[in-house]
Amino acid sequence: MLKIAKNRLNELFAAIAEKQTLYIPVDREDGAAEYRKWENGCEMSGALNTVRSAKDFFFPQTENLVDFKMEGKNIEVIDIRKESEDFVIFGVKACDARSFTILDKVFLVDPVDSYYKTRRDHGTVVTMACTRPSETCFCGVFGIDATAPEGDAACFSDGENIFFKANTEKGQAFIDSISSMLEEGDTAKLDEVQAKTKSILEKLPLANLSTDSFGGARLKEHFNSDKWGELSEACLGCGTCTFVCPTCQCYDIKDFNTGHGIKRFRCWDSCMYSDFTKMAHGNPRLTQLERFRQRFMHKLVYFPANNEGEFGCVGCGRCLSKCPISMNIVKVMKALEVK
Numbered sequence: 108m109l110k111i112a113k114n115r116l117n118e119l120f121a122a123i124a125e126k127q128t129l130y131i132p133v134d135r136e137d138g139a140a141e142y143r144k145w146e147n148g149c150e151m152s153g154a155l156n157t158v159r160s161a162k163d164f165f166f167p168q169t170e171n172l173v174d175f176k177m178e179g180k181n182i183e184v185i186d187i188r189k190e191s192e193d194f195v196i197f198g199v200k201a202c203d204a205r206s207f208t209i210l211d212k213v214f215l216v217d218p219v220d221s222y223y224k225t226r227r228d229h230g231t232v233v234t235m236a237c238t239r240p241s242e243t244c245f246c247g248v249f250g251i252d253a254t255a256p257e258g259d260a261a262c263f264s265d266g267e268n269i270f271f272k273a274n275t276e277k278g279q280a281f282i283d284s285i286s287s288m289l290e291e292g293d294t295a296k297l298d299e300v301q302a303k304t305k306s307i308l309e310k311l312p313l314a315n316l317s318t319d320s321f322g323g324a325r326l327k328e329h330f331n332s333d334k335w336g337e338l339s340e341a342c343l344g345c346g347t348c349t350f351v352c353p354t355c356q357c358y359d360i361k362d363f364n365t366g367h368g369i370k371r372f373r374c375w376d377s378c379m380y381s382d383f384t385k386m387a388h389g390n391p392r393l394t395q396l397e398r399f400r401q402r403f404m405h406k407l408v409y410f411p412a413n414n415e416g417e418f419g420c421v422g423c424g425r426c427l428s429k430c431p432i433s434m435n436i437v438k439v440m441k442a443l444e445v446k
């Protein structure tokens with residue numbers, strides 16, 4: 108397998124950044140990690156995951172979709188999109204890589220979201236296999252192997268070297284583009300690291316969480332469950348869980364009058380908010396119980412029912428660590444589990 112010594116990683120990043128914009132996870136001053144554009148001196152974070160997921164690269168939190176210029180009774184529609192440039196996201200973890208598959212099922216089905224598709228076409232996802240999963244991780248529950256991540260190309264660390272494997276043609280083209288810096292490496296130590304990580308994954312506290320009770324078959328049973336009242340009772344409707352979630356894809360479209368015309372924006376929204384999908388007749392989900400139920404029914408029941416069993420969660424654990432009242436999808440799954 109081709110590899111590069113870990114202490115040459117910055118050299119590699121410089122070579123990639125010469126050809127394409129490169130984004131890597133870096134440590135912020137408060138110790139948390141976030142993706143940033145690589146510049147000379149940027150060090151890759153050793154954190155398990157970024158606070159915000161990598162979905163922003165394909166589905167940004169805010170984007171200007173189109174402008175309208177008005178003169179008298181004439182309206183000119185201005186497509187303000189510029190051709191996207193190729194870019195590389197390096198160091199994406201297995202859970203976030205799977206989230207792209209889930210987002211593809213939303214944005215790339217007919218009618219295709221051309222904004223999302225352009226970014227997907229121009230982006231190369233280079234993943235990094237996990238070696239230190241945390242007790243909030245449960246990606247394995249959704250069939251994700253943290254030691255063999257998806258993405259266009261996958262990287263694996265044995266502590267001293269980074270090994271590369273192509274998963275797609277785009278990934279192979281990426282590896283070919285940096286091949287002059289890579290050399291064949293012995294994977295004996297990597298195999299040991301992989302075996303150790305697998306053993307940690309098997310022993311994680313949430314490794315045995317079951318999805319058997321979920322999917323489309325029990326829709327009515329779960330919808331009518333009397334557990335939702337207690338589960339949703341303390342929910343603040345803050346939307347934090349939806350904003351950190353790599354698979355949440357709700358958005359709102361708003362027009363702003365600039366005085367000379369209209370700028371149309373798409374912004375992330377949250378099904379936990381009381382004004383979400385508010386229409387002329389009002390809001391279809393009037394209580395926090397209904398809104399809370401919608402979020403979890405969507406991930407655990409509606410989405411798999413409509414997407415060949417694929418759940419709308421990748422077990423990244425972000426909602427477990429960020430919810431201010433310590434409510435999360437694991438608690439919901441345990442409460443609704445059919446024994």
Ligand code: SF4
Binds near residue numbers: 348
């Ligand atoms: S529901 Fe929670 S654990 Fe699942 S993908 Fe979203 S943030 Fe991660």
Ligand code: SF4
Binds near residue numbers: 348
């Ligand atoms: S983060 Fe917690 S309190 Fe906030 S909306 Fe989500 S479940 Fe409710």
